[in-house]
Amino acid sequence: MQLTVSGSQGAIAGELTVPVSKYHLHRALVLASLAPGRSVIRGLSETRQVVWTIGVLRALGTRIEVVGDSYVVDGGPYSTREPVVDHGSSSAEGLLNVGSSGTTLYFMTGLASLADRPITLTGMKYFRRRPIKALLDALGTLGVRYESTDDCPPIVVQPGGPEGGHVAIPGTLSQWLSGLLLLAPFARRETTIEVLGELNEQPYVDLTVRMMRHFGLEVEVSDDWRHYTVKPGQTARPAEYSVPPDIGSAAFGLAATALHPSDVLFRGLHARASGETDHPEAEFLDIVRAMGLPLLRDDATGCVRVRHDGLTLAPIDLDFQPIPDLLPVVSALACFADGTSRFHNVAHVRLKESDRVNAMLQLVKLGGKLDDRGSELVVTGVDSLVGAPMSSFNDHRVLMSLAVAATRASGQSRLTYPRAYRISYPAFLDAMTAVGLDMSVPSRGAASDGARGGRSRQVLAS
Incomplete structure (x- = not known):
């Protein structure tokens, strides 16, 4: 089963609804679970990453209910006494299934030490090959007791919590x-x-600190963001929180409008520049504006509308140290720019769900010009691309970025692991086809995209 994309030079039109930010929602749910009392988090998500986080927290005794457009979270001490089975997590077994969500794994490994019994964190088969030695070493320094083979999941964390003290960790x-x-x-x-x-990725750390403070936890941060001091024995405070729109998901729709004549409304997205929204990837709005995409204000809704009859995109020079997750989609755009774009500090982009630098080099198969120089990626725009088979490496951002690029290639492209987008943007395929792009996952018999298909055996580059 593959995602099939047929390229076109034609116009696209319609509406795209921007989902809520998974970055904010992960943190809000985790912090609410730690706060004795009831928190209300406005904004629901169907992303698998968030679903796995909710399953993990429920297995630790946190009550999470959906009421209207909100999560109602009753937090407090982690307890596995009540039997809960949710998306592979089981309180009776002391088992937390993080699926393929790196955020869930990294956030919950240490927090599992606050539970009332030994906890095992595991995930999807290929995800168990993801090494997290740097984090485990740091947690051990803080007094967290754990067992792990080859510093990968499954990880068994003993109860007792952290002792504290001084710890150093790479900023990778x-x-x-x-x-x-x-x-x-x-x-x-x-x-x-x-x-x-x-x-x-400093903007993501900034988000963590600000949200911790919103839930009543004190953190002191140095001006250079390299030193942090946290008082012991704190108690999180329940809170209400409204989750903002997800710029990372909106990026794929915005990229599509940059590659085609467009009249598309982005419902839920009001910001047209990074300074107008609270999101670690808000810089993408500035990037596409700098490349020439007009982000207009729709008079009737106040939301962003993109309307134009065709664009010549400008090349761009970017530092990806703070925004690594944007490299795939920006690389796709740069293939169509009138000139050469240079992307600096990309080495850590290789440590994500796949080696995303290497994965985006597949655009060369379509006729793109990309040069991997280790810590720098150079992309020179071309006049046209031609469809070709590619692999998504079961990486959601790679799949969606290559698919959007393929909509401007002549002929047909095919991408492996076609359901990868469901990890972070479940509505991606419906959203793209709704505005007129030709993408589909041919069914097997009567099965739909979501009904069948094998899991990836791709070994993660990180």
Whole structure:
């Protein structure tokens, strides 16, 4: 089974509804689970990453109910006494299934030490090959007791919580640092965290700190974001929180409108520049504007509308150290720019669900010009692309980015692991076809895209 994309030069039109931000929702759910009392989080998500997080928290005794457009979360001490089975997580077995959600794994490994029994964290078969040695070493330094073979899931975490103290961790992935920060308030001694080397993905750490403060947890941060001090023995406070729209999901619709004559309304998205929204990937709005995409304000709704009869995109020079997850979709856009784009500090982009730098080099198969220079990716725009078979490496961002690029290639392209988009943007396929793009997953018999299909055996690059 593959995702089939037929290219076109034609116009697209209609509406795209922008889902809520999974970055905010992960953090809000986790923090609400730690806060004794009731929290209300406005904004629902069907992403598998969030579904796995909810299953994990329910197995730890957190009551999470959907009421209208909100999650109602009754938080407090983690307890496995009540029998719960949810998306592979089981309280009776002390088993937390993180699926293929790196965020869930990194956030919950340390927090599992707050449970009332030994907890095993595991995930999908291929995901169990993801090494997290740097985070495990740091958690061990803080006094978390765990067992793991080859520093990969499954990981058995013993109860007792963290002791605290000083710990240093590489700044390679923000999720490692966020995992330590979320755990530190519950230590028995003050915790100080030092970042070694360059800090990548700083906007995501900033989001973690701000949301911790929203739920009543104190964190001191140095001006350079390399040192953190967290007081011990804190108690999170229940709160209400409204989840903003997800710029990361909107990026694929915006990219499609940049590649085709368009009249598309982005319902739910009001921001036209990074300074107008609270999202770690808000810079994408500035990027596409700089490349020439007109983000207009729709008078009737106040939402963003893209309307044009065709564009010549400008090349762009970008530092991807703070925004690694945007590299795939921006690479796709750069293939159609009038000139050469240069993307700096991309080494850590290789540590995601796949080596995303290498994965996007597949655009060369379509006729693109991309040059991987280690820490830099250089993309030179071309006049046209031609459809070809490619692999998504079961990576949601790679699949969606290559698919959007393929909509401007002549002929047909095919992509493996066609359901990967459901990890983060379940409505992607419906959204793209709704505005007129030709994408489909041919069914097997009467089965739909979501009904069948094998799981990937791709070994993750990270």
